[in-house]
Amino acid sequence: MPLAVTIALAMAIAAAHKRVPPALASRLLAITLGAVVVAAAPAVWLTALDFLTHLPIFGTGMRRSLEAVGVAVPATEGHRRVSPWIGVPAVTMTVWGAAQACRAVRRHRQLRDDTHSPIDVADCDEPFAVTLPGRGGRIMLSRGMFDLLDDRELAVVLDHEQAHADHRHDRYLLVEQVGTAVFPLVRPLGTRLRFSLERWADEEAAASCGDRSFVGQTLGKVALHNVQPATGMSFGSLGTVGRVAALLGPPVGAPRRVEVAAIGATMGLTCLLAMVQLHHLEPLIRLLCPG
Structure with a gap:
């Protein structure tokens, strides 16, 4: 019940992400996503482990393996068995989630660059712009992006990507990737977090440019030709329609005291x-293992 209510409250927070400034929305969503994953993942893992230890052949081998490395495993007689309708999804979520989380962390470490470097130009005809992880804030633009945009439009793209680098949005992105891999039910939160990060960078570019509508036009132009890179924060990567609509309207103001109190509560x-x-x-452990 606490987990169910936690998820419901998290979705309520996510529903209000467009009503607060993108920077605040990103932080709220990242904290909420992390809290839900920390609360849910151990219960899923424990359920999966108990289900596996009760399997006729695999469970015996698992107990012997644990005992071989010094972990005492009590006999399973008298223990409550987890239903396959719960155990199989728990095992699938645990194994698949662990593999995807390790993949996300490995990709982040491979692309991480902590040394400050000038803008890199990729020899590619497809237009894209991406900020790689790390303190260096490495920005990569394709040759196709230079061919597509004029100097003023390129400045908007660079301001957007620089905002990703300055605010270390790669950390938020890593939290989203690992969290949604470990507990897929928070994927709606992850999608809203990625959208808020892009909105955050859009607002930074608009503040630097001084013309919100021009930033929206540039975003729409790039989105018609954009190719989504394998990772990183990309200029035209997510929610283009919503982002352009937000840029064509007035910026979201600071929340009122009542809204701040409601969000905080x-x-x-x-x-x-x-x-x-x-x-x-x-x-839960006592229920599954009463001995």
Whole structure:
């Protein structure tokens, strides 16, 4: 029940992400996503482990392997068995999620660049712009992007990508990738987080350019020809229609005190219920392993 309410509150916070400034929305969504994953993942892993240890052949081998490395595993007689309707999805989510999370971390480390470097130009006809992970804030533009845009439009793209680098949006992106891999039910939160990060960079570019509509026009122009890179924060990567619509309207103002109080209370309750869910792990262990 605490986990179910936590997820419901998290979705309520996500629903309001367009009503607050993108920078604030990004931080709120990242914290919320992390709280839900921390609350849910251990319960899923524990359920998967208990299901595997009760399997006729695989479970015996797993217990012997654990005992071989010094981990005492009690006999499973009298323990409550996890239903296959719950155990199989839990095992699938655990194995697949761990593999995808490791892949995301490995890709992040491979692309990470902590040395400051000038803008790199990729010899590619397809237009794209991307900021790579790391403190260096390495920005890569394709030759096709230079051919597509004029100098003023290129300045907008560079301001957008520089905002990703300055605010280390790669860290937010890593949280989203690992969190959605470990617990796929938070994928709607991850999508909104990525959208808010792009909106954050759009607003930074608009502030630098001084013309919101021109930034929106540049975004629309790039989106018609854009190719999404394998990773990184890309100028035309997500939610183009919503981002252009936001740029064509006035900027989102600071939330009122009532809204701040409501958001703060919801965030606090979400984190509190996540802690309660973690506290319920011990009763769950006692239920599955009464010995």
